[in-house]
Amino acid sequence: MSQQTFSLPYKHPFAPDKKYQKSVVYFSMEFAVDQALKIYSGGLGFLAGSHMRSVYALKQNLIGVGMLWKHGYYDQGRKKDGSMQPEFREKMYSFLVDTKIRFQIPVMGKDVWVAAYYLPPDVFQSAPLFLLTTDTDGNDDTTRAISYSLYDADVTYKVAQCMVLGIGGARLLEELSYEPQVYHFNEAHAVSAIFHLFKKYKKVAEVKKRVVFTTHTPEEAGNEKHDINFLEKLGFFSGLDLGTVRKISGIKDDTFNHSLAALSLSRKANGVSKLHGEVSRHMWKSHKNIAEIDHITNAQNNAYWIDSELESARIAKDSEKIAARKKELKKILFKTVADQCGKIFDPNVLTIVWARRFAAYKRPDMLIWDLERFRKMMENKEQPIQVIWAGKPYPKDDGAIDTFNHLFYQSHHFSNMAVLTGYELALSKLLKDGSDVWLNTPVVTREASGTSGMTAAMNASLNLSTFDGWICEFSKDGENSFLLPVAEGDDINKQDCDNLMQKLESTVIPTYYANQTKWQEMVLNSMNDVNVEFNSDRMAREYYEKLY
Incomplete structure (x- = not known):
């Protein structure tokens, strides 16, 4: 079927594989x-x-x-x-x-x-x-x-x-x-x-x-x-x-x-x-x-999402090459951060990203709920972090838009915090490539599957997540990702927030800075574990x- 003409009745433009004739x-x-x-x-x-x-x-x-x-x-x-x-x-x-x-x-x-x-x-x-x-x-x-x-x-x-x-x-x-x-x-x-x-x-x-x-x-x-x-x-x-x-x-x-x-x-x-x-x-x-x-x-379709250099390094089990390529990809993402936010991020610093549709049950702003603890983490010069948010709320969801803007206004207080606009396929790809940690914070059982963490894992980013959706089939805490325990009782928000901060302070950040061997081992495990089971083929x- 050519670009110019369209003939009826419709005939499928390529001959299907015999396994998929229906x-x-x-x-x-x-x-x-x-x-x-x-x-x-x-x-x-x-x-x-x-x-x-x-x-x-x-x-x-x-x-x-x-x-x-x-x-x-x-x-x-x-x-x-x-x-x-x-x-x-x-x-x-x-x-x-x-x-x-x-x-x-x-x-x-x-x-x-x-x-x-x-x-x-x-x-x-x-x-x-x-x-x-x-x-x-x-x-x-x-x-x-x-x-x-x-x-x-x-x-x-x-x-x-x-x-x-x-x-x-x-x-x-x-x-x-x-x-x-x-x-x-x-x-x-x-x-x-x-x-x-x-x-x-x-x-x-x-x-x-x-x-x-x-x-x-x-x-x-x-x-x-x-x-x-x-x-x-x-x-x-x-x-x-x-x-x-x-x-x-x-x-x-x-x-x-x-x-x-x-x-x-x-x-x-x-x-x-x-x-x-x-x-x-x-x-x-x-x-x-x-x-x-x-x-x-x-x-998700790994042929579309994967960075080819990261993928060849994964196949070769070359963790040093993965780490080096990751720094290059971070530099590319950080050009967008500088362009949109006027902030210069450092590719050697642990970079945490929360990016997906803004919706209340996904709790995009959990990281700043305990603002004093967040501030302490952001101001730590020994083991520094950088945090990026992105995502589109529904255009009439005032609550989600307020959350987005609240994060944006908070970002004025930190040179290492950025809130980006224009979250579509291209920016999503940059963020997956350039993140070290992909943060996922939905209320448990509210996220049917969630797939952004899959494409992040394909690109050498480690998931830090509540136990929900696809994560339950993928995640092995401390081996290929960082998992928060399932909160129970009345105030699950407070528990999840406390557990998130605890996990970052005691495990995620120290591992990145004090045990790169362990970090790279987890990254390779994560890339291998996501590769077949979570490829859309x-x-x-x-x-x-x-x-x-």
């Missing part, structure tokens, strides 16, 4: 396949991007369906005083192919035009991707805006976005004359497609035969819920009457739970780590007629073996 369409609200294509916000997108790269590498018969967000998620700019400010700017991509496919779906009481663009697999070495947009001729300003910003804060628009992904994605496949054997919903955003499929196939069994579902949500309250009448008005159920919707989706009252509907109409589902599988099965155990929930642990294989 045709799959993977629906996701976000994909982070490259820094240049800004259609992602955080972990879900990073995960989907890595998955699509492994699909390409393994020649699997899978295509992705997503959304073309006109303003992306948002650009993380700064106000006059340097604190963060969300900015929304139009993005243009000459590498996407206009398929010329246009069709209408009913959304918000209007017939809305949907246009489809195509990312050929050779552009970024990913699965073929189809991206949908309502920003096209024939739509008024209100309906064009559905595909402006990922995760719109207005609930009507957010649901409309899910409908374009779900119903629009299912309609796109009909336009392409492409009938996959498996519809894979990555999170419940595209669940509206299931009702479109039910209208088409008339039987729950026929829908279930085709649908699988991945949940990323580790607690009941985190699952998206809306009033069923509100959804019906928007056109969410493709014209099915509410009696039928309730009957097939497991919904008993007027509260429509998107994840429960996806679980009720899938033949199989999965959590995204071993712990998350257990948490999910427990969470949904009162619902009898739902899909079996297995687990497939998230992973393993994950993409498991999706075919266990889910499809």
Whole structure:
């Protein structure tokens, strides 16, 4: 398939490997396949991007369906005083192919035009991707805006976005004359497609035969819920009457739970780590007629994330070379620190990084909760440290934005503390390369998987983490990472903070400065342990073996 033309019906552009013949369409609200294509916000997108790269590498018969967000998620700019400010700017991509496919779906009481663009697999070495947009001729300003910003804060628009992904994605496949054997919903955003499929196939069994579902949500309250009448008005159920919707989706009252509907109409589902599988099965155990929930642990694509010099040193078991390369990579990261913050960091100093989406349960600012203890650590000239924060809060999450800005204002007091903006794939890569310690502080069981620590470990950074998500399957305290004990009782925040400070003061910092042999041994263990199990090639294989 060339860049210029698009012929129907759709034919997969590369011949699939015989192990992966089954045709799959993977629906996701976000994909982070490259820094240049800004259609992602955080972990879900990073995960989907890595998955699509492994699909390409393994020649699997899978295509992705997503959304073309006109303003992306948002650009993380700064106000006059340097604190963060969300900015929304139009993005243009000459590498996407206009398929010329246009069709209408009913959304918000209007017939809305949907246009489809195509990312050929050779552009970024990913699965073929189809991206949908309502920003096209024939739509008024209100309906064009559905595909402006990922995760719109207005609930009507957010649901409309899910409908374009779900119903629009299912309609796109009909336009392409492409009938996959498996519809894979990555999170419940595209669940509206299931009702479109039910209208088409008339039987729950026929829908279930085709649908699988991945949940990323580790607690009941985190699952998206809306009033069923509100959804019906928007056109969410493709014209099915509410009696039928309730009957097939497991919904008993007027509260429509998107994840429960996806679980009720899938033949199989999965959590995204071993712990998350257990948490999910427990969470949904009162619902009898739902899909079996297995687990497939998230992973990241090491071909994309790994520094080639670090990797050759790992294979050669050359710890000195790893340490030398690490210093070079720190210098590269520190140019960005100097550019954004006007601070000169030293590559010989232990560098701790906290970088991922800012959200309350991830507790980004735990390191400064005990400010006196933090100050003492930051002012220690014998065993100095440098700390960097980065990450995007949701643009309307005032609490998380306040936390980000509080850290930024605190950083004025320390020449060895930096808070960076613009946390996307490129900055994420720099931070993984340039960190010695990757700090991860979620409330235990709240992080379904978390994958940023995987790519940090691939690049010779040691995880310092609470015992949650993927860490439970990877971490051996003192051998390949530093683990905090699981806090119990009433004040887990205070316990976790005390344990974090204790671990840094008594173990992490002294090991770096007084026992480099031990440190390098841990780094090599960590790089080896993350290499196979947490590479997305393993994950993409498991999706075919266990889910499809």
